[in-house]
Amino acid sequence: MRMYDIIMKKRNGGELTGEEIRFFIEGYTNGKIPDYQVSALMMAIFFQKMTEQETYELTMAMTESGDMLDLTAIKGCKVDKHSTGGVGDKTSLALTPMVAACGIPVAKMSGRGLGHTGGTIDKLESFEGFNIALTTEQFIENVNTIGIAIMGQTADLAPADKKLYALRDVTATVDNMSLIASSIMSKKLAAGADAIVLDVKTGSGAFMKTEEDAFALAREMVQIGKNAGRKTIAVVSDMDQPLGRAVGNALEVKEAIDTLRGQGPEDFVELCLTLGAQMLIAGGCAKNTEEARDKLQAVIEDGSALHKLAEFVDAQGGDSKAVYDTSLLPQANIVEPIPSKEEGYVSKIACDEIGICSLILGGGRETKESEIDLSVGIVLEKKVGDYVKAGEPLAYIYANDRQKMEQAKERFLGAYTISAQKTEEQLFIKGIVE
């Protein structure tokens, strides 16, 4: 078998066999097939697309390219959750302790920020001392004792995806449905959970810009999960404006804590309840959505979800005092309002641009080696549908560098569209694919 023939076949619109897909994934993972040939194949896939069968074969080849976690030592039905990536997406920080407090074991692998989107691992490091590099034994031990553990992706888990993702990132081949579906699902399948709940984002802050594409991606991932024998459900949710109000690592941690105290923003609470309900049902902890939502609300009201977060932070070496006193989280030196230049209704927010503002402030990585500033970001005062007077703050900006702050402010103002007419309210949860 030759890589050249595989590239040519796909370039001409052919369907690759499982054997051909495994050949290139194995060859690329062990360094026998060079980047330039795989880049050519990725571009051919981007234009010619992949069938459902090819996507499944690609997913399984990547899943099996490294270690597969064996979570059988954890009692109960393990439910994982994954978001396709968004702006202000701090969902795992609030949702996982809520679900764990309801009795579902959470054994989760999370990632760092990617492009304009943030990552759970970076956010968790806002707790001083927090350790994401657990051994598999510690990881399982923590889930068995306190019901929750989150670790960073190890080098041995789906290494083919790691290499391919880095390549796609620099060859303009990220936003292909089959490549995204196989990338996400290979990691989730290798991470060993019995059931997977996916949060598929749609809108200007998501990789899938249209609802049609987001639903297609959701169906594709659910199908892969089912073919692999895992219970898989996808919720399609809005990412046409940032989730909640906070964008930036420590600011998002604070918003997640506020949510566990019963003071979360409406859209964020709704997302946690919707995803959490699916997790509880998949894990056999609730018979229907109503019962599941009641249980999730109860663990917020009685404080057990907040305590679970503290227990989890503590178990992974972090300073859990910050859960009860958020002034102990990293704090920016400069906090300033961003006043609106116009009066009217906020009709649109270019969501990816808000993510980029946080990157400019230092909240994300410019290169793989960049250190991130956990304290910076933006807290929105006005979201789509809100009325704003000229001079009234659209948001507050948290910065440590005046020059970066001015640059981010400029970009922020360009991301907002203010109109005389109020736009129609959009559905936040677009649908569920089972």
Ligand code: URA
């Ligand atoms: N997240 C992933 O893990 N992979 C993709 O391809 C896109 C988002």
